[in-house]
Amino acid sequence: MLTVKNLNKIYGTGEISVHALRDVNFTIIEGEYVSIIGPSGSGKSTLMNILGCLDQSSSGEYILDQQSTQSLTGKELATVRNKKIGFVFQSYNLLPKLSALKNVELSMIYSGVPNEERKKRAKEALIKVGLEDRMNHKPPELSGGQKQRVAIARAIVNNPSIILADEPTGNLDSVSTGEILKLFDSLNEEGKTIILVTHETDVADKTKRMLSFSDGYLIKDEVMNR
């Protein structure tokens, strides 16, 4: 479960400061499937980075599993990113020189999973996203949709409870988008909490709850009828 209370994020100081999030409040419980929408520059990515413990808020609280993240050290935040959260980026963020398999292994390296088990679990994750025949390919040899599926495999392999995806289908055509969304659906069915940023309403329509942002404000929080 995650809760944000009076969350504010201000970039920079003085004249050039940007107020990217303003007094945001919401709670997301286990197993929810939430989309975050809003125009460009409304603060969606800013929020995701804070939820993913990649960045810290300027004021307000972010409580993840009954623990306030403000008090965590850099090392503890790294552990949270490693164990509790799987992040999927719009630009994939795969390491171009490593094979798909090695990319998926990365987060397990940092949690100390032994080599054998790491390989086994990475393979399983890649099979799950339908890439059993591309395991030893490097990212430049993969299509956009395939890259994003590697990224999803990497996000789920350490078995996190929350998956954060910032415009995961932003660079993909409708076919690939459909495949990715199907993956998220099944992950949600397994009980994972999924928070997904999107521009497209037909993507948001696939989710169960929609948070709308405008100019840093959370302006609408609605449950979707599917």
Place this chain on the structure above:
Amino acid sequence: MNFLEAFYISLDSIWSNKMRSILTMLGLIIGISSVVTIISLGNATQNTIETELSSLGVNSITVYLNRDVTIKPSDKLIHSDIDMIEENFSDAVMYATPSISKGGVILSDVSETNVNFTAATENTFDSENLNMIEGRFLNDFDSIGYKKNIVIDSDLATELFGSGLATGNKILISTGATSQSYFVVGVYEMKESLGGFSTATVYLPYTTMDAMFNMQGILDSLKITFKSSVEDPNLEIKYIINSIERKHSNIGEEVYSTFSAEDLIDTVSQTLGLVTLFIGAIAAISLVVGGIGVMNIMLVSVTERTREIGIRKALGAQYTDIMLQFLIEAVTIAILGGIIGSIFGAIFTSVGGNLMKIDSVVSGDALVMAVVFSTSIGIFFGLYPANKAAKLDPIVALRHE
């Protein structure tokens, strides 16, 4: 993450930037190979010189007049000192030999050759470690009889008589105004000298020499060869000097100085050691330059891979993980450079040893130093870039284009 994992990641990165890694190592390869070569060749030269000097006889001490005090005629060493030493110190002294050298010229039909005349007794043969290749050395009969017999070196023999026998020939010797003819009784083997140049040394009986130059028994110096049972020649020589002083009635005036091959070895070793150290230090500077090269490339690498660092951090890498990754990369580059440098150093040492005609072995010290040095360089110059990478903010690193 464990150490091995970090090591694999580092190797991957070094391997995928082969050319750059090699260029980075180049500075260290040059530095390490020159340090190894210089130290190894320095040690080898030192050993060679020491063995060569030891062949002069470690067991002997030369007594000569101290040039820093005024010398009275009665202070001069004379031949009866030799008899006194051999008599009074027969327990310790094997024999004492006179050292007298004077310049002269050998005249032949076609040429004149400058030579050194050196007085000899029967014992000179042993005390100078000579090897006869023809005829015999001078003996007591030559001395007693004031014989005009001489022994020449092999180079001079070849010069004067070509490949024919030298023994039995007469040669004409000029010492200033007069010239007299002498009978060659033997030829000794010319030793290869360190400097590469030397004047021929011609031995003749000390009595003959004394008469020839009208020296009235006075010696330049005398060389005492101790029995091998004597443990500390330097202690024994004190008593001998004391005796000589009593004989010349100049006790405590410090008229006599001594010199042993051991002293010379010490001086030469010290000097050579200093020279080696000095050149080595200069070469070590190139190591520092190499280290700066490593740091430079690591900094470039950190900047280039900022996004990679961001991704790794987003996936849960901690400060120590990233730190270890980059530090190991720097150290690996440095150690590889050190190993390749040592190999080149070994090659240069054996080539240089061949050219210098000395027995050269790669010094173990130098190899240990090379590895220790390159590791420290890797750590020292890798620390800053690795720290820079490790403390990057994840979101800042991820946004990096």
